[in-house]
Amino acid sequence: DGGITQSPKYLFRKEGQNVTLSCEQNLNHDAMYWYRQDPGQGLRLIYYSQIVNDFQKGDIAEGYSVSREKKESFPLTVTSAQKNPTAFYLCASSTQGSYEQYFGPGTRLTVT
Amino acid sequence: GESVGLHLPTLSVQEGDNSIINCAYSNSASDYFIWYKQESGKGPQFIIDIRSNVGEKKDQRIAVTLNKTAKHFSLHITETQPEDSAVYFCAATTGNDMRFGAGTRLTVKP
Numbered sequence: 001d002g003g004i005t006q007s008p009k010y011l012f013r014k015e016g017q018n019v020t021l022s023c024e025q026n027l028n029h030d031a032m033y034w035y036r037q038d039p040g041q042g043l044r045l046i047y048y049s050q051i052v053n054d055f056q057k058g059d060i061a062e063g064y065s066v067s068r069e070k071k072e073s074f075p076l077t078v079t080s081a082q083k084n085p086t087a088f089y090l091c092a093s094s095t096q097g098s099y100e101q102y103f104g105p106g107t108r109l110t111v112t
Numbered sequence: 113g114e115s116v117g118l119h120l121p122t123l124s125v126q127e128g129d130n131s132i133i134n135c136a137y138s139n140s141a142s143d144y145f146i147w148y149k150q151e152s153g154k155g156p157q158f159i160i161d162i163r164s165n166v167g168e169k170k171d172q173r174i175a176v177t178l179n180k181t182a183k184h185f186s187l188h189i190t191e192t193q194p195e196d197s198a199v200y201f202c203a204a205t206t207g208n209d210m211r212f213g214a215g216t217r218l219t220v221k222p
Contacts, residue, residue, distance in 0.1 A: 004155075006155075009153075035212075040121065040214055041214050042116065042117075042201065042211070042212035042213050042214045042215065043156075043201070043212040044212075045210075090155050090156070092155075099144050099146065099161070099205050099210060100146070100158050100161065101158070101210075102158070103148075103155030103156045103157070104155050105153075105154050105155050106153075106154070106155050
């Protein structure tokens with residue numbers, strides 16, 4: 001089965017701790033994206049990567065970091081510098097030059 | 113800055129009726145428009161798209177229309193079914209920049 005997976009589905013952390021969210025795809029897509037979804041708001045782009053070993057900041061990159069060491073994987077680290085980390089995080093991928101993004105099931109992060 | 117927004121946060125329709133969800137965008141240079149469906153606890157799923165050189169596109173019970181003059185595009189669902197209940201997101205693309213609206217929750221009453 002081809003697809004994009006995120007794990008875990010639910011994640012709980014204490015304030016001040018860094019946490020890494022996993023995103024893996026076996027669609028052979030070059031581009032991968034991380035979005036944050038908050039109630040009543042559209043998806044906001046955190047980081048994106050068009051190719052391995054390269055990534056760019058999105059609209060709300062502060063307090064987050066990413067890596068793209070492999071084509072299949074694009075993990076997102078939510079650092080303690082992120083002021084409001086509790087949210088639903090969505091990872092997506094697309095083929096090069098395509099606007100159609102395939103989304104993972106999401107990870108709901110709760111920081112207390 | 114650029115914005116994309118839906119006109120209504122919620123929409124309730126009777127099973128079998130037609131549904132229309134509207135989305136407005138601010139950048140007249142936007143050239144590609146997409147609708148996604150998100151069911152509870154899941155990621156958004158692509159349902160239909162339209163390019164700026166086309167006025168309408170259909171796919172079975174789903175259609176999208178684009179009004180470039182008014183800068184809005186609409187999702188049309190004919191004979192709405194209970195399984196259509198979900199949050200629907202619109203997105204507009206300008207070059208490599210894609211912007212999402214906040215979502216409209218569609219509820220289908222039996």
